[in-house]
Amino acid sequence: MRLLLLNLASILAACNASASTSRPLQQSLLNPIVIGFRRAAINLQPTRPASRASSTAAAISAPPQEVVSRGGAAVADGAKPPPARLLRWAYAAAGAATTGAWATMTYTTIRSNQPPGAMMPCWQHPFFARIGAMAVAPLIVGSMASLAGACNGEARSWEELGDGSPSFRRHNLALATTGVASSLWVKFADVVTRIPGTDPVACHQKYSAAMQGKLIGCYGGAAALGALVWARSLPEDCRNPLKRVVDGVSKGLVSIAPKDVGDPVQVKYSLLTTSFLVFTGMQTVCNMPISVIPSWTSRRLSRAFPIWTLLGAVTSFDLKEAAENGKLLVDTNYRYLSNGVRTFGGLYLGARAGAICFDPSFPSAFHAVNQVPGLAVAAMLMVGLTLRSDEK
Numbered sequence: 001m002r003l004l005l006l007n008l009a010s011i012l013a014a015c016n017a018s019a020s021t022s023r024p025l026q027q028s029l030l031n032p033i034v035i036g037f038r039r040a041a042i043n044l045q046p047t048r049p050a051s052r053a054s055s056t057a058a059a060i061s062a063p064p065q066e067v068v069s070r071g072g073a074a075v076a077d078g079a080k081p082p083p084a085r086l087l088r089w090a091y092a093a094a095g096a097a098t099t100g101a102w103a104t105m106t107y108t109t110i111r112s113n114q115p116p117g118a119m120m121p122c123w124q125h126p127f128f129a130r131i132g133a134m135a136v137a138p139l140i141v142g143s144m145a146s147l148a149g150a151c152n153g154e155a156r157s158w159e160e161l162g163d164g165s166p167s168f169r170r171h172n173l174a175l176a177t178t179g180v181a182s183s184l185w186v187k188f189a190d191v192v193t194r195i196p197g198t199d200p201v202a203c204h205q206k207y208s209a210a211m212q213g214k215l216i217g218c219y220g221g222a223a224a225l226g227a228l229v230w231a232r233s234l235p236e237d238c239r240n241p242l243k244r245v246v247d248g249v250s251k252g253l254v255s256i257a258p259k260d261v262g263d264p265v266q267v268k269y270s271l272l273t274t275s276f277l278v279f280t281g282m283q284t285v286c287n288m289p290i291s292v293i294p295s296w297t298s299r300r301l302s303r304a305f306p307i308w309t310l311l312g313a314v315t316s317f318d319l320k321e322a323a324e325n326g327k328l329l330v331d332t333n334y335r336y337l338s339n340g341v342r343t344f345g346g347l348y349l350g351a352r353a354g355a356i357c358f359d360p361s362f363p364s365a366f367h368a369v370n371q372v373p374g375l376a377v378a379a380m381l382m383v384g385l386t387l388r389s390d391e392k
Helices: 002-022 024-043 052-061 084-109 124-150 158-163 166-187 209-232 241-253 264-285 305-325 332-358 367-371 373-387
Strands: 067-070 073-076
Touching: 084 124, 084 166, 084 209, 124 166, 124 305, 124 332, 158 166, 166 209, 166 305, 166 332, 264 305, 264 373, 305 332, 332 373, 367 373
Parallel strands: none
Antiparallel strands: 067 073
């Protein structure tokens, strides 16, 4: 068949050449037919597998993959999007595990016989103390809900997922930090809660190896999730993650002040950010009785409570930025954060009011709080800002 087509093409070419001088019209009609026969003959040639060298050359000479810009990040067509549904379930599980671990710490540490022989003066004393400690649970839940909400399936790459919300990377880093800090507290609880002057040395909490493993597993899993997502969502040109963390923290510290002092919502979250940071520092580096504020838990949980006031500072800073950008009332993820802050404030102040008004052991059994009444009042005033509406 191929030989027949070639012969026909040769005959037509000869006729076309002879007609080129005498009959130009005939030549113009024969030209397409000659070309068609030649192409048909070429197409009938058997195909051979390409060699490795030719494949490489073809790959090199191929046009570059199309890059689509979306959300400020360059995304290649072949980029694999992050597993949004899996991430949402992971954040939900991490939130439940973290909240459960903190509830376990609160219940097992604030009770009688911790250490043996140390009895609570009445049932109201540990009851309101536990409510005050569990006030941080809404901060945890709000943070996890915000992270899960950011994984809505619209991001086409990990970097785009991180760029989709200014608070996404920051909250993942905060999740990793709180998880590591909580794991360390569980590991060294007997040292952190040690009661000075006791012989033999006594402490308010010392977990068994099995309980340590469970609690550290809960906190460590959440920390690993936050660290992994934070690292994966960094820009590809980020060569030094530690430098990025230092630069981000430094930028945040100098940006705490509100952009518009005439906006009461910006001022509110700016003051909350500052207050949370101050009380976090006091509980972390100061000695008793200063470190008892704002937790009111003496040595039992006063060194664990600043882990969550740090999360409160990060959340308040995100809400301040949202108020400055006009997203606070329109973005659902920020509503999760603001509802968490407001619920924290309600539970905290409710626990303080319950202790003052309904605990028969107040103030005689509140030895550390009695030594710093000014700081106790200042903490309650600070937390009272959380109850203000986000409406201007």
